[in-house]
Amino acid sequence: MVEKNFPILGVVAIPALNIFYGAEKEQGAFKIDKDGRRKIACKSNRSELICADSRFHSSAAVQGFCQKYGIKKINKYGSL
Numbered sequence: 001m002v003e004k005n006f007p008i009l010g011v012v013a014i015p016a017l018n019i020f021y022g023a024e025k026e027q028g029a030f031k032i033d034k035d036g037r038r039k040i041a042c043k044s045n046r047s048e049l050i051c052a053d054s055r056f057h058s059s060a061a062v063q064g065f066c067q068k069y070g071i072k073k074i075n076k077y078g079s080l
Helices: 060-068
Strands: 009-014 019-024 028-033 036-040 050-054 073-077
Touching: 050 060
Parallel strands: 050 073
Antiparallel strands: 009 019, 019 028, 028 036
16 A cells, blocks of 8 residues: 555465465554464565566566665566
8 A cells, every 4th residue: 555655554465374464654564364463573684685576577677676775686487
């Protein structure tokens, strides 16, 4: 969800497992599963970041993003 051009809420759902991950502006990240909702934290030092890119529709913008943030590992995915 975006408000005034800034993200304020994001959700990733895994319906087959009844697991949902999200992050909310000023509230942090959370996980919802059979045990309820609980806060989660990212402890990445950014050297471990992995970019997921399209196998068939990659763009200069994605490559530029990875370069800007020093992301070395790029995994390509596609439906075929």
